[in-house]
Amino acid sequence: MSSRIPLDLLRELGRSEGGAEALGLLVDDQRVRRLLALRALLDAVDTARTPTVPRSAAARVAEHWGLLEAADRAGRDATRQVLYYPLLGPWVRRVLRGLAAAVPPPDLLPDLEHLGAVAAAAAARAGLPFTLRLRAANGTLALPTLGAHTLRGTDAGHRGPPPDVELTHRDGRLTLRPAAGPPAVLCRRPDGVWESSDPAWRPLRPLTGGPRPVLLDDLDPFRTADSGLERHGLKPAEPLGADGRAGWQAAWAGARPLLERGGPTRALEAGILLDCIVPLAPPPQAGPHAAGPAHCSGTRREAFGAVLSSAPQTAAFLAATLVHELQHAKLAALTELTPLHHDTGTTRHWAPWRPDPRPFDGLLQGTYSHLALADYWQRFALTAENALERHTAWAEHSRCREQVGAALPTLLGSRALTPAGRVLTGAMAERLTRLRERPPPEGYLARASAYVETSRTMWRRQHAR
Incomplete structure (x- = not known):
């Protein structure tokens, strides 16, 4: 297999892990690309x-x-x-x-x-x-x-x-x-x-007391330029006042111990990959409590190291957002380092977390991030300090685990995968098998499975040809 990343590190990333060496490889490659892009800008002006x-x-x-x-x-x-x-x-x-x-x-x-x-x-x-x-x-x-x-x-x-x-x-x-x-x-x-x-x-002020200081950037004029946010009714937050910054600071400081409870990889990802957070305005349908559709977040391939997010209501919400979004950053950087598939981009795949058909790359991205969330919430549940925390973690784990289990066969059976893509998805399947070795208490998987099957049925009724 021809790849610009060692096989063991590719498998490590596929398991939704990634030590300092694997993450550093992604960072170094992105930095080289940035310098090349800046040089290309100068050359384009010259010509x-x-x-x-x-x-x-x-x-x-x-x-x-x-x-x-x-x-x-x-x-x-x-x-x-x-x-x-x-x-x-x-x-x-x-x-x-x-x-x-x-x-x-x-x-x-x-x-x-x-x-x-x-x-x-x-x-x-x-x-x-x-x-x-x-x-x-x-x-x-x-x-x-x-x-x-x-x-x-x-x-x-x-x-x-x-x-x-x-x-x-x-x-x-x-x-x-x-x-x-x-x-x-x-x-x-x-x-x-x-x-x-x-x-x-x-x-610009850094958020401190978390995995490492990162800038909370509500000022950069290009922070959401050409991002397509407006198609979803989203926009950057207005420059923050003292109360807004204090809310972000409290959530950031509280996120570190929560990330550590989700396993050593999660805190390490935030410490190596994240350089800034861009505050977004709440989505149009947001109510007084950010949950589900009332919260929005994302990453941009061209802004490696940044996470865009509306203000989290709690540190736990921010921690889960970082786990989710940093997987997208990892996989996007890995895709530039070594191609994972040759799909044409046709939007035809069912994804258990979306109502609309998805391209193959979107399905891969979503499955990868939900696999990491399933791992994060399982570890969180096993160290829960009270019944409510335990219930929330097991419910989130079960939903993400069943969603991954429903989507992964499409990825594994695709002829569009490159050799590197087959290694990655194979490692994802190994991680899912290991997650299943520690099932949640009775009832959680049944409810999650019913939720996923309902999603599948509704999708087929709307999009089956």
Whole structure:
């Protein structure tokens, strides 16, 4: 079998596990891809025709790239912290698509300007002295991993050329000087937060006390760009106030012990794979308590290391969300490292957790994430501290286990699987067999099985041809 991942690590990932070596392999590959994508952006600008990228815009890209290279020489680790930031992925993809389009989109040149903000953030983190003049799209200058500054007298409806802001970094102080209004001085605190006494500056703050500090990013302008969220009535949350951040902080700090109860892999995944969380607004049908359809979450292939989620009501809710979404991140990264199937993408498969037909890849993704959830909830049930906790865990485990058992035969029997895909799905089947060795108390599986069969019957009535 030809694969870019060792066979033992592929089986390990297939069992919904993954130690530091396997997870590190996925992270390293994604980081290489990010650097290649950034280089592809520079090359695409160099070869773009003048109407698409005017000479003045190309010169600014060259200036910003030069600062980025200087920052990398001055502080490689600090610069790569910015370059590997998950939310640069949607921006790079958006710009590359714009540069390749027959008719360039109207936002192409403002999007290209964001490279200067990336370079400025990297240079500040690397401790490199610099002076740079940037344009604040819609009156806001967003610096990845640092925060955002809103210029006085501007808003999202600002018309005319974007206002300029001069950035100067000296001796650990980053000064933002807009054309109108007083300057804002940013200082980096020991915990890495860039603070300012100017209320127009909103710093990005990490969530602490969990598996590791991660940024809660409600400011990045590309955090949900081109994600398709709007098709489902979803949107990013508005910038958080103190109460909103406190709620996220409490849930994050409480999630660590819950992840650890779900097995060593779950806490390790959060510690290695997760770099930021993007708050989403509650879905349109959300009520006062986030449960089921009142909560939404997701991942983006181009934003590896980010989880998008509406505010969790409890730490337990956040822990389960992370288990679920990080499996999608793992499998998406693995698919880029080694192809798992050659399916055409036709939406024709039944998935016990969805009412609509799914493509083969969607079925694989869903089965993989539900397998991890079944494992997580089983371990949680076996260490439950009270009857309610035990009941909830066994019910969740049983539902996920029966859903996986119903979907897995379709995957195992598919001719679309590559050799690597057969190894992965075979390991998934091994994990399911091991889960069945410790069944829940009487009644749980019967109810879960009835639920899955009802789903199958309803799906067939609606979609059978």
